[in-house]
Amino acid sequence: MSASGHPGSSGTAHTLAELVRAQWDDHSPGGLRSTDLHLTHHATAAAAAARAALLTELLPSGAEPHVGLLLDNTPEYPLWLAATALAGATAVGLNPTRRGAELARDLTHTECALLVTETAHLPLLRALEEEGLALPRTLVTDDPGYAALLRPYEGAKPGESTVRTPAPDRRMLLTFTSGSTGAPKAVVVTQGRLAAAGHALARQFGVRREDVHYLCMPLFHGNAVIAGWAPALAGGAGVALARRFSATRFLDDVRAYGATYFTYVGRAVQYLLATPEQPDDTDNPLRLGFGTEAGPVDAARFSARFGVRLVEGYGSSEGGAALQHSEGAPRGAVGRPAPGTDLAVVDPATGEERPRARLGPDGRLRNGAEAIGELVNRGTSLFEGYWKNEAADADRTRDGWYWTGDLFFRDEDGWFHFAGRAEDRLRVDSENLAAAVIENILARCPGVTSAAVYAVPDPVSGDQVMAALALERPFDPGGFAAFLAAQPDLSTKAAPRFVRVLERMPVTATNKIERAALRRTGFRCDEPVWWTPYEGEARAGGTYRRLTADDIAGLLAGYRAHGREDLLGR
Known part of the structure; x- marks a missing residue:
């Protein structure tokens, strides 16, 4: 069954809250899975509703309804994402690899009024308290007292408890991305944009109710939420979690969960290829991997070894520009512009479009000095701004264009190729x-x-x-x-x-x-x-x-x- 067959998510759901509420009437076994938990779709929605009710009770009056999530990929993470969607609140993805003043700045800048974490990350928070930071009300999900807090709300239904009405323009997510100025920026992602992204990817990849999306990339990163969790909701697929990415555990997890789809970023594909080859590597249920930065050589190696097609794309949490992979792309190309965008490679100093790249018979770039420039979107942008950072907003959208800060070149047939990161x-x-x-x-x-x-x-x-x-x-x-x-x-x-x-x-x-x-x-x-x-x-x-x-x-x-x-x- 395609994405259009999921109850309540026929392509008309305009908010994440609608997609979560659609799970309430779905008692199929998809839902949410981890090593020690398996919830049906209905049970997942019920658990999210309980957390939404608790959230509305604990948020201080008059505070921004921002909930910081300092968690590994445990079931609590997607449940709290869904809870904030139902409550019309905002989930703030906090990166546990950040330390000291950086983590303190992330918490204070985003005005987290409630913090959800786990025992493993308490030392990070204790260090902040020792430096004098006053932490918000903190819930520790693997503490016995947490279950007692939730118990009175176990009968809650989706939509009963809200702090603000869930609407397409309601701020759903703040996810951090670093820029050249040094201070990380919190990208605003609304319920409408996240729901639309989920529907678009569910359609593009034909997500079915029998699919299981394996989320092994960290959920504080936009990749896992936008490209993994949201299309699973839109298509009615199940979600399976890896607490942290592990190359050695990857295939065992995939087989145990019956996973058919996964997302990746950075060197994850290379780490998987570095594991010892086994004669049964192709014996797995995966049909697709979607992500960035695998590179054409290793994408081909991965497909040959594991029997799984990798689809490379380009996009960012900001949503300002996107490239879609399509059949017939030459080796090394990322793709062509997504519908509704007007992408160009320009000289960042003058804004003039760069000449098309000349590629030799071996596919190598021959005129990099003149062909490489910054990728910009001269058309409609989905960029919704950064949280309380007008200077960064203006820099990103100067002269009416969206400037990605990434270097590309465009070949003579119109394909875009990634060339690196701009400046520092x-x-x-x-x-x-x-x-x-x-x-x-x-x-x-x-x-x-x-x-x-x-x-x-x-x-x-x-x-x-x-x-x-x-x-x-x-x-x-x-x-x-x-x-x-x-x-x-x-x-x-x-x-x-x-x-x-x-x-x-x-x-x-x-x-x-x-x-x-x-x-x-x-x-x-x-x-x-x-x-x-x-x-x-x-x-x-x-x-x-x-x-x-x-x-x-x-x-x-x-x-x-x-x-x-x-x-x-x-």
């Missing part, structure tokens, strides 16, 4: 990072007189973090790694993989660090470069070693194998 944005393993935040942390390191952080392309997809350090003493690789591991506010994705050691930073005539020059040379520079052969090694307490000519040769071979060598040196 970095995207590492699906997480957007800001150079300024990492630089401020590195500046604390003893002996560092100046630090610059910038992206170098990952051999497969996205970016890797490189830092240039000006030092007043010789570089101590073990000491530097220990310093990183001790920083409570350093994101788990932000430890530099490459460290370039300089006597002094290159600067412009106005004494600004000349980042463009640093990016151009990357790790192939005259100065010493230290690195961790495996991403995340330093953050886990490992160390750095000198980058050798053999190391560089091995890295370049990886770039060539994935068709990304042309991205180096820009």
Whole structure:
């Protein structure tokens, strides 16, 4: 049965609340599944209604109805998403990989009046309290007292308890994305936009009631909510959860849940391909994976090994621009513009459209210097703004266009190809990072007189973090790694993989660090470069070693194998 057959979600549901209420009359076994729970659609709606009733009782009078969710992918996460939808409240996705002042800023900036968390994340909150932050009322979902709080509301029905009327323009979600200014921005996603996205993807992929969407990407990220949870609701499919992504557990989960669809971002596909091959890899119920940054080489390898088609797309939580994959796309292309958009690749300084890219017989870009520019949407945008950040709104929508901040080129047949991140944005393993935040942390390191952080392309997809350090003493690789591991506010994705050691930073005539020059040379520079052969090694307490000519040769071979060598040196 297609998405149009789901009760109450025939394509006319204009809010997430309507999609949740449609589950009430559906007693089929789809619903919500985890390792220790299986709820029918009806039971899922009932559990969401109970939480909506509790929410309306606990929210302080006059406060913004913002509910912070600091949770792994436990059943409580989608239940609270559904509860906020029913209540006309707003769910705030909090990233548990953020630490200290960064996490405190996320909480206070979004004005969370209620916080839902679990025991595993209580140390993060205790650290904030020790620094003097007054936390909102906090519910700990695996504490015995939580069940007692919910018990009086177990008979609640969807729609009975609201703080604001659920409407298409009601703010449903605040999800963080990082920008070049350093401070993360909270993207506004309304009930109407999220419902529309769910319907669109359910139609595009023919979501059926017998489908099971496996949510292994974190639900604080827009990918899992917009591309995984919402289309499952719209199509009447079941939802199965992985607390955290695990490459070694992936197939076991998929088989146990009968999962037919999953979403991915960043290097998830590469982590799955790195697991040992088994003769029964194709023995799985999956029919589709949807996401970004797998890369054409590994998407083909994944399909051949697991018998599962991957569909690459481009979009953002902001909703300002989207590219849709379609049949016949050349190798490496992301897709063509989504209906209703007018996308172009332009010179970010002048706004003039860039020339079309010339690709050689091997598919490699021949005129990158003139063809690569920033992707903009000159037509209608679904961007609904950032929470209390007018400057960021204006920058994103200047001159009446939506500026993505991402670099693309467009080939002669009109296909769009992703080329990287603009300026000092970095995207590492699906997480957007800001150079300024990492630089401020590195500046604390003893002996560092100046630090610059910038992206170098990952051999497969996205970016890797490189830092240039000006030092007043010789570089101590073990000491530097220990310093990183001790920083409570350093994101788990932000430890530099490459460290370039300089006597002094290159600067412009106005004494600004000349980042463009640093990016151009990357790790192939005259100065010493230290690195961790495996991403995340330093953050886990490992160390750095000198980058050798053999190391560089091995890295370049990886770039060539994935068709990304042309991205180096820009």
